[in-house]
Amino acid sequence: MEWFLGPLVGDIEMLAKPALFNIYFAAASIPIGFVGAVLLALGKASRNRLLSRLCSGYIYVFRGSPFFIQLFMFYSVALALNIGVWKPLGIDWLVLHPLFLGPAILALNTAAYAAEIFYGALLTVPKGEVEAARAFGMSRGQQFRSVIWPNLIRIAWPAYTNEVVFLFHATALVYFTLPVIDDQKDLMNRAGQLFQKDYNAFLHFSVAALYFLVISLVIFYVFGLIYRRMTRHMPHQRAIRFKPRWLG
Amino acid sequence: MIDLLPQWLREGLSEDVLFWLGYLTNGKHLAWYASVRFTLFAAVAGAAVALAMGLLGATLRNSRLLPVRLIGAGYTNMTRGIPDVLFFIFFPLAFEQTVEWVMSRSLCSAEEIATAVLWPPCPAANIHFDTFQYLLLASVSLGIVYGAFAANVIFGAMHSVAPGQIEAARAFGMSDRQVNWRIRIRQMWIYALPGLSNVWMLLIKSTSLLSLLQITDIVRWANVLGSPNFLPTAGLVHPDWRWQYYLVLLVFYIILTFLSEKGFTALRRRVGRGMITVED
Amino acid sequence: MKKLLLAAAALMALSGAANAQAIRIGTEAAYAPWNFLDDAGKPAGFDVDVGTDLCKRAGLECTFVANEWDTIIPNLVAGNYDAIIAAMSITDERRQTIDFSEPYYPPDPSRFVTNAGVNLDFGALKGAKIGVQSGTIQAAYAEANLKDGNTLQSYATYDQAMADLAAGNLDTVLADGPYLDPIVAASNGAIVLAGPEVSIGEGYGIGLRKGDTELKSKLDAALEASKADGTLDALIAKWFPGKGPFYKK
Numbered sequence: 001m002e003w004f005l006g007p008l009v010g011d012i013e014m015l016a017k018p019a020l021f022n023i024y025f026a027a028a029s030i031p032i033g034f035v036g037a038v039l040l041a042l043g044k045a046s047r048n049r050l051l052s053r054l055c056s057g058y059i060y061v062f063r064g065s066p067f068f069i070q071l072f073m074f075y076s077v078a079l080a081l082n083i084g085v086w087k088p089l090g091i092d093w094l095v096l097h098p099l100f101l102g103p104a105i106l107a108l109n110t111a112a113y114a115a116e117i118f119y120g121a122l123l124t125v126p127k128g129e130v131e132a133a134r135a136f137g138m139s140r141g142q143q144f145r146s147v148i149w150p151n152l153i154r155i156a157w158p159a160y161t162n163e164v165v166f167l168f169h170a171t172a173l174v175y176f177t178l179p180v181i182d183d184q185k186d187l188m189n190r191a192g193q194l195f196q197k198d199y200n201a202f203l204h205f206s207v208a209a210l211y212f213l214v215i216s217l218v219i220f221y222v223f224g225l226i227y228r229r230m231t232r233h234m235p236h237q238r239a240i241r242f243k244p245r246w247l248g
Numbered sequence: 249m250i251d252l253l254p255q256w257l258r259e260g261l262s263e264d265v266l267f268w269l270g271y272l273t274n275g276k277h278l279a280w281y282a283s284v285r286f287t288l289f290a291a292v293a294g295a296a297v298a299l300a301m302g303l304l305g306a307t308l309r310n311s312r313l314l315p316v317r318l319i320g321a322g323y324t325n326m327t328r329g330i331p332d333v334l335f336f337i338f339f340p341l342a343f344e345q346t347v348e349w350v351m352s353r354s355l356c357s358a359e360e361i362a363t364a365v366l367w368p369p370c371p372a373a374n375i376h377f378d379t380f381q382y383l384l385l386a387s388v389s390l391g392i393v394y395g396a397f398a399a400n401v402i403f404g405a406m407h408s409v410a411p412g413q414i415e416a417a418r419a420f421g422m423s424d425r426q427v428n429w430r431i432r433i434r435q436m437w438i439y440a441l442p443g444l445s446n447v448w449m450l451l452i453k454s455t456s457l458l459s460l461l462q463i464t465d466i467v468r469w470a471n472v473l474g475s476p477n478f479l480p481t482a483g484l485v486h487p488d489w490r491w492q493y494y495l496v497l498l499v500f501y502i503i504l505t506f507l508s509e510k511g512f513t514a515l516r517r518r519v520g521r522g523m524i525t526v527e528d
Numbered sequence: 529m530k531k532l533l534l535a536a537a538a539l540m541a542l543s544g545a546a547n548a549q550a551i552r553i554g555t556e557a558a559y560a561p562w563n564f565l566d567d568a569g570k571p572a573g574f575d576v577d578v579g580t581d582l583c584k585r586a587g588l589e590c591t592f593v594a595n596e597w598d599t600i601i602p603n604l605v606a607g608n609y610d611a612i613i614a615a616m617s618i619t620d621e622r623r624q625t626i627d628f629s630e631p632y633y634p635p636d637p638s639r640f641v642t643n644a645g646v647n648l649d650f651g652a653l654k655g656a657k658i659g660v661q662s663g664t665i666q667a668a669y670a671e672a673n674l675k676d677g678n679t680l681q682s683y684a685t686y687d688q689a690m691a692d693l694a695a696g697n698l699d700t701v702l703a704d705g706p707y708l709d710p711i712v713a714a715s716n717g718a719i720v721l722a723g724p725e726v727s728i729g730e731g732y733g734i735g736l737r738k739g740d741t742e743l744k745s746k747l748d749a750a751l752e753a754s755k756a757d758g759t760l761d762a763l764i765a766k767w768f769p770g771k772g773p774f775y776k777k
Contacts, residue, residue, distance in 0.1 A: 064505035076491035169331035213329035275568030482560035
């Protein structure tokens with residue numbers, strides 16, 4: 001077994017630091033993406049026709065095009081604006097750095113997908129509760145905080161969990177498109193680099209897949225815990241127990 | 249390509265327009281437009297494989313045997329943990345290596361295998377795939393990844409068919425296989441279509457990754473055409489035009505998405521004929 | 529199962545084994561004037577001309593294949609093509625994985641370029657953003673000597689590095705002298721050569737698989753003939769005006 005375990009453990013060690021880049025990209029883009037998504041969903045559902053159309057359009061464009069191309073395009077656009085916009089403002093060192101640009105484009109992308117999820121959940125918020133809040137004389141802000149928001153986030157959470165996991169998977173594409181600074185490599189790049197050296201596709205890509213799998217499971221678990229806390233006031237269905245049918 | 253224009257048109261248009269028409273239809277650009285066929289082939293072939301794998305996965309999950317159910321569950325849950333990019337890059341490499349390994353077992357001598365440092369062990373076991381074969385491999389790997397998505401959707405749809413219909417079929421004395429084929433699978437499409445249209449959208453968008461498999465597809469060409477050129481001997485001298493070319497790609501994919509949505513709405517209307525469903 | 533795989537493999541091998549006499553040559557096709565894609569979308573340039581000439585002399589049927597720089601050596605070893613003619617410098621490190629033919633272009637020092645008006649102290653470079661193409665001798669040199677205190681940005685092609693330089697995202701780019709000279713000349717003063725000459729590499733050679741002695745000897749013989757009758761010098765003069773003659777005595 002040693003011939004197998006040795007390279008396996010070696011690979012796990014070598015891919016640990018690159019994994020941090022993927023985790024960083026996901027962690028940096030989730031908060032902004034989340035806030036952006038809520039704003040977009042509210043905008044799409046608003047009664048202002050212009051705002052609603054703009055938000056719908058944004059969501060349509062970002063959901064309808066591949067993330068890979070969005071990465072290429074926004075890097076290129078940011079580069080084209082370098083002399084005209086970023087340099088005079090003095091922020092060119094920040095904007096064009098992959099560690100900023102990667103999460104920025106990821107956030108733009110995830111905001112659109114999550115906005116669609118939140119919009120769907122917004123439509124299913126119980127109308128009765130909203131009307132009751134209005135009858136109580138709550139202002140729009142109070143209505144949002146007491147009734148709409150808690151329902152929205154609870155209904156949308158399972159689908160949003162899926163979206164967060166997909167976001168994490170999408171971080172694998174960032175370093176395929178943006179330039180490499182010093183020696184920063186993420187999971188896919190490092191696994192590819194190791195593969196070019198010894199052609200052992202099964203080992204290197206399996207370990208990379210293992211990292212993705214474990215971190216995805218952690219995300220599912222943590223978000224599941226949050227979901228359980230959010231629904232702690234609701235009656236839980238007893239798990240249906242039945243005798244497992246092993247054969248026939 | 250400008251020569252295909254009639255003389256009166258060529259005289260009528262301004263020099264600028266003619267120049268751009270000529271540039272946008274030179275060999276390089278035509279090759280770019282032609283490489284769309286790779287994208288479309290991968291999308292359609294990938295979807296076909298995904299549908300087949302989806303049906304297979306859902307059937308496995310419905311099986312009465314626990315080990316088979318576990319395999320089905322493992323396959324359909326694969327998408328939750330593994331990025332599609334990873335499998336997309338891994339599958340063709342793994343397939344190529346497996347084929348070369350099998351070939352090396354019979355074509356290479358034992359000492360060549362024992363002393364080989366690089367892969368493959370001996371030159372005879374080397375196999376080289378051309379673009380079309382890579383495209384096929386890419387389609388199959390797309391199909392396997394999105395088949396897992398589709399299996400989830402089809403599994404859910406199979407269980408959404410009204411139980412009354414299943415009971416009535418059983419009461420008629422139909423065997424399990426007949427119930428499955430005549431009632432379940434025939435009727436589940438209307439429930440599966442929204443989910444399957446989602447899977448199709450994801451599939452189209454992942455065809456943008458073909459360039460990662462060294463296929464010269466539309467993304468690779470956009471990179472080549474947009475990169476700045478400084479030497480007149482190498483073609484038109486131009487600065488960095490990449491974002492314009494990527495914008496064209498973006499619009500192309502949005503158009504594909506738009507057309508797919510229209511297509512699926514029409515499909516849903518047709519499949520839902522005679523069925524009582526909520527029209528969304 | 530094994531027979532099935534073997535049959536599938538045999539089918540695929542047969543489809544590729546039809547042209548046993550032809551050799552495939554890999555080139556980057558993104559490094560003008562050595563190799564680029566012409567307006568018809570075909571590989572062209574100095575490397576392609578040299579390759580065509582050598583193949584004619586050696587009696588081989590050659591097709592050129594474009595391949596990204598990052599995977600150009602691994603794909604040679606894996607057998608996707610049989611030779612690399614892509615402005616590849618002969619270095620000891622590369623000699624560990626592949627063989628080289630005799631050089632077809634003599635060693636030419638690498639140079640730094642900057643935007644006009646940018647003054648960098650190349651003797652003690654600090655805080656600069658240096659652009660290179662990953663996997664090149666310049667990248668290795670910069671990694672070994674310029675890493676401390678500076679940021680190294682690696683790109684997939686040198687054209688992209690130059691794009692970043694032109695957009696002001698880089699302070700300097702380190703690249704082959706013959707690649708930079710025409711760019712500096714064509715930029716009308718916007719991009720200038722700066723800093724010292726850096727001598728790395730032992731000239732440009734044709735990359736071959738280790739142990740492929742038959743092809744190496746054929747190509748070396750053809751190269752000798754091409755040098756002797758002045759064809760190589762003529763090609764160098766055509767693509768690099770003002771350089772050479774290097775080989776005809």
